[in-house]
Amino acid sequence: xxxxxxxxxxxxxxxxxxxxxxxxxxxxxxxxxxxxxxxxxxxxxxxxxxxxxxxxxxxxxxxxxxxxxxxxxxxxxxxxxxxxxxxxxxxxxxxxxxxxxxxxxxxxxxxxxxxxxxxxxxxxxxxxxxxxxxxxxxxxxxxxxxxxxxxxxxxxxxxxxxxxxxxxxxxxxxxxxxxxxxxxxxxxxxxxxxxxxxxxxxxxxxxxxxxxxxxxxxxxxxxxxxxxxxxxxxxxxxxxxxxxxxxxxxxxxxxxxxxxxxxxxxxxxxxxxxxxxxxxxxxxxxxxxxxxxxxxxxxxxxxxxxxxxxxxxxxxxxxxxxxxxxxxxxxxxxxxxxxxxxxxxxxxxxxxxxxxxxxxxxxxxxxxxxxxxxxxxxxxxxxxxxxxxxxxxxxxxxxxxxxxxxxxxxxxxxxxxxxxxxxxxxxxxxxxxxxxxxxxxxxxxxxxxxxxxxxxxxxxxxxxxxxxxxxxxxxxxxxxxxxxxxxxxxxxxxxxxxxxxxxxxxxxxxxxxxxxxxxxxxxxxxxxxxxxxxxxxxxxxxxxxxxxxxxxxxxxxxxxxxxxxxxxxxxxxxxxxxxxxxxxxxxxxxxxxxxxxxxxxxxxxxxxxxxxxxxxxxxxxxxxxxxxxxxxxxxxxxxxxxxxxxxxxxx
Ligand code: GAL
Numbered sequence: 001x002x003x004x005x006x007x008x009x010x011x012x013x014x015x016x017x018x019x020x021x022x023x024x025x026x027x028x029x030x031x032x033x034x035x036x037x038x039x040x041x042x043x044x045x046x047x048x049x050x051x052x053x054x055x056x057x058x059x060x061x062x063x064x065x066x067x068x069x070x071x072x073x074x075x076x077x078x079x080x081x082x083x084x085x086x087x088x089x090x091x092x093x094x095x096x097x098x099x100x101x102x103x104x105x106x107x108x109x110x111x112x113x114x115x116x117x118x119x120x121x122x123x124x125x126x127x128x129x130x131x132x133x134x135x136x137x138x139x140x141x142x143x144x145x146x147x148x149x150x151x152x153x154x155x156x157x158x159x160x161x162x163x164x165x166x167x168x169x170x171x172x173x174x175x176x177x178x179x180x181x182x183x184x185x186x187x188x189x190x191x192x193x194x195x196x197x198x199x200x201x202x203x204x205x206x207x208x209x210x211x212x213x214x215x216x217x218x219x220x221x222x223x224x225x226x227x228x229x230x231x232x233x234x235x236x237x238x239x240x241x242x243x244x245x246x247x248x249x250x251x252x253x254x255x256x257x258x259x260x261x262x263x264x265x266x267x268x269x270x271x272x273x274x275x276x277x278x279x280x281x282x283x284x285x286x287x288x289x290x291x292x293x294x295x296x297x298x299x300x301x302x303x304x305x306x307x308x309x310x311x312x313x314x315x316x317x318x319x320x321x322x323x324x325x326x327x328x329x330x331x332x333x334x335x336x337x338x339x340x341x342x343x344x345x346x347x348x349x350x351x352x353x354x355x356x357x358x359x360x361x362x363x364x365x366x367x368x369x370x371x372x373x374x375x376x377x378x379x380x381x382x383x384x385x386x387x388x389x390x391x392x393x394x395x396x397x398x399x400x401x402x403x404x405x406x407x408x409x410x411x412x413x414x415x416x417x418x419x420x421x422x423x424x425x426x427x428x429x430x431x432x433x434x435x436x437x438x439x440x441x442x443x444x445x446x447x448x449x450x451x452x453x454x455x456x457x458x459x460x461x462x463x464x465x466x467x468x469x470x471x472x473x474x475x476x477x478x479x480x481x482x483x484x485x486x487x488x489x490x491x492x493x494x495x496x497x498x499x500x501x502x503x504x505x506x507x508x509x510x511x512x513x514x515x516x517x518x519x520x521x522x523x524x525x526x527x528x529x530x531x532x533x534x535x536x537x538x539x540x541x542x543x544x545x546x547x548x549x550x551x552x553x554x555x556x557x558x559x560x561x562x563x564x565x566x567x568x569x570x571x572x573x574x575x576x577x578x579x580x581x582x583x584x585x586x587x588x589x590x591x592x593x594x595x596x597x598x599x600x601x602x603x604x605x606x607x608x609x610x611x612x613x614x615x616x617x618x619x620x621x622x623x624x625x626x627x628x629x630x631x632x633x634x635x636x637x638x639x640x641x642x643x644x645x646x647x648x649x650x651x
Contacts, residue, residue: 024168026175026212028227032246032285032346033213035168035175039346041285043335044071044111045292046251048120049099050080051311052295054092056321057099060293061106063317067328068335071175072103073111073250073288075118076157079128080301088156093298096157100166104173111288112161113178113250116153120181121257121303121311125557129473132563139563140183142193142200151204154179158208169211178250179205182218182231189560195221202226217250231290233267236278247283251290252276254327255314260306260553265314269327270399273334273413277400280338281362281374283350289331293317299605300476304554305508305525305567329418337411340404341372350374355386359395363406371406445614449599449624451513452481452547458594464587466506467550467568475596480548480569482591484584486539501537501546502574504530506566509551511623512537515544518623523553530570537575546586548573549624599626 024036032039045064052060064072080094090096103110117140118126131137137145158177166172179201187194198216202223205214215227220241222228230238231251240247254272256265272289279287294313302309312319316328323329338345344364351363358378365371377384377395384395393401399414411417458479467478501512507525511518514537524531550569556562571587603609604626612628619625 024171024175026168028213028246030243030246031283031349033175033248039285040070041280041338041342041345042070042109042287043068043338044073044109044286044288045069045316046073046288046290047293048074048077048291048295048311049096050077050093050301051297052093052293052321054095054098057102058106060317060321061103061108063321063323063328064292065106065108067292067316067332068339069108069292071109071111071286071288072292073113073290074099075113075115075120075122075126075181077118077120077122077301078116078126078153079122079124081157082128082153085128085130090160097160097164097166100161100173101164104166108173109168109175110166110173111176111178111250112157112174113181114154114157115178115181116150116157117181117183119303119558121297121307122557123301123303124473124555125303125562127563129468129555132468133472139561140180140197141190142197147197147200147204150201154205155208158210161210167210167212174210175212176215177205177210177212178215178217179226180216180219183216184219184221184228186560199223215248215250229286233271234275234278235284236275236282238284246285247279248286249279249284250288252279252287254289254291254316255294255312257294257313258308258310260308262308264312267314269330269416270414272327273330274398274400276331276334277338277374277402277413278376278378280341280345281350281360281376281400282352285345289316291315293321295319300473300554302554303557305552305556306523307554307557326416326418330416333411333418334402334413337402337404340410341402344370344372344404355388356384359384359386361386361388365406373403373406375401375403443614444618444627444629445612446619446628447599447602447604447609447611447613447626448619448622449597449626451516451623452545453479453592453594454598455594455596455601457596458592460590460592462588462590464569464571464573464591465593466566466570467552468555468566470568470593471552471595473552473555475600476552477595477597477600478550478568479594480550480573480591481594482546482586482589484544484546484575484586484589486541486544498536498577499539500576501533501535502572502576503533503535503548503569504572505533505550505569507531508553508567510569511549511551513545513547513549513623514538515540516547516623525567534576539575597624604628 027034047060081088081090083089100110115126131149134145139146161167161174166174168175183198213227215229216222217229217231219228227245227248228241229248229250233253235249238247255267258264276287291313292315294311294315296319297309297311310319316324316331318324344366347366348364353361355361360376362374375386375388375393375395377397377399379397381397383397386393386395395401396414399412401409401412404410471478509523510533511521512535519537520535522533548569552567556565573586575584602611607628
């Protein structure tokens with residue numbers, strides 16, 4: 001009995017600890033966010049929960065903490081959570097509550113950027129496609145149907161967070177929220193309605209009573225009490241729209257996103273560190289890395305068009321969750337140096353003096369003896385030696401030295417001291433594959449996809465239809481099929497001239513099949529302008545089938561009225577240059593449409609289908625095939641010490 005009683009007491013005590021919360025107050029003044037009455041210097045980093053897996057979250061967050069972050073920032077992705085109107089999904093990678101709790105468990109704060117427009121290289125900027133079909137709707141402006149939906153979703157997220165006591169005002173980790181996203185970049189296109197929309201968004205957000213401040217990024221006219229914040233590669237020259245608001249940087253781009261066919265983006269850590277140090281030198285107190293871990297655009301979540309599935313971003317933690325060095329390490333050192341200045345930074349405004357052309361000192365000095373200084377060389381190509389408080393300091397070009405005691409240099413942003421561990425992926429079976437004559441074929445399986453109409457959801461219509469209105473983005477694929485009769489007396493090709501299929505499309509990609517055979521392909525997108533393809537074709541006497549497979553490759557996520565950009569083959573579609581000189585316009589004929597591919601119906605994209613076949617030779621000459629492979633990777637680690645310039649390879 002005693003034993004049972006003891007266990008009971010222990011369990012109830014643990015329960016009490018787990019549920020006890022110590023509510024914080026979060027406010028702001030002209031210097032900083034103020035948490036429980038104390039101004040704070042905060043280093044933040046973006047990790048978007050659906051761009052990694054829940055299994056990865058604790059490790060990513062721990063690595064962020066080890067790197068010196070105080071805050072994790074994430075957007076909330078409306079189209080993930082409400083794919084069908086009023087049907088919500090918060091499971092697996094979409095488990096926002098679990099993500100926020102995981103951050104809290106690591107002892108970090110959260111900045112929840114609800115949006116719900118997010119941009120973020122996310123499909124359709126985060127809006128669910130069903131919004132587009134609401135009668136009378138106009139996105140991101142003073143429009144009743146839009147505002148109603150935006151409010152319902154925003155309130156839903158705020159309520160979820162409140163129910164779980166996740167706001168700092170309730171003892172949780174969320175110290176900040178964002179409404180809208182960079183609307184100020186494009187608001188002029190929406191005329192005077194933009195102003196009333198942003199006023200409405202501010203008061204709607206405030207009325208949700210989260211108990212913590214709201215921000216609007218890139219919104220110079222953000223109404224009080226919204227804090228307007230800066231996004232960019234450099235934000236040191238930014239000033240908020242009121243002397244009562246702190247200088248905050250919500251997106252410091254650590255690299256950039258990858259586009260299909262584009263170069264892998266790269267931003268040197270020396271430049272990031274310089275930008276961050278300049279920001280704190282000139283009065284900033286909150287800075288967020290976009291991205292700290294970029295991750296992966298799983299499934300069909302990528303925006304676009306043509307944004308790649310990798311969202312690595314050249315971030316300090318790479319796509320796979322491994323530290324990217326020396327980026328992560330140098331920024332960690334930078335954060336340490338900045339934190340050594342915190343007492344002086346929060347106590348006062350900087351006194352800025354010139355030390356020469358493009359050479360600048362900032363001093364934060366308190367009455368109680370703290371003093372921190374930042375010495376900057378803003379020249380791009382010449383080092384400098386400066387005199388500061390009776391001492392001489394060498395400043396490499398484009399660098400800042402941080403002196404937490406106004407005397408000794410804790411760090412210069414251009415000098416990397418941290419040891420770098422550089423991981424590389426290697427396929428485990430690489431050796432076997434190289435040894436075998438057929439290269440990487442082992443392990444592949446496949447399924448044939450029929451050309452043209454094969455599903456019973458097909459329908460016919462006179463004329464050419466815009467794609468997104470037809471697919472409602474349920475699939476990237478839309479077949480446009482037609483059968484046309486070439487009369488026996490039509491002397492095409494007989495004089496040697498080439499018949500051409502002329503197709504005009506809004507994008508994004510196209511494959512043209514004539515009589516079941518691939519005739520040509522094209523890609524392109526230029527807003528609402530047409531992409532034109534002239535595809536040489538060979539026709540036969542009698543019946544010819546023309547099957548055009550049109551693809552979307554991530555829906556537009558940025559720009560004024562981006563939601564109105566269409567896709568697909570809106571025509572004209574013509575056969576040109578038939579030998580007798582005629583052009584046949586096929587645009588207004590009766591086309592047959594099929595949304596999606598057979599393989600999607602079979603569940604092939606998720607990999608789980610019994611239809612996959614494998615064998616020793618890959619199929620050839622079949623125009624459309626689904627391929628799948630599973631591979632194991634090992635990590636090859638390179639250790640590089642930048643001071644000693646040597647490399648060691650460990651396996
Ligand atoms: C910003 C935007 C982010 C992201 C970024 C580029 O303008 O706010 O959501 O799109 O650009 O990666």
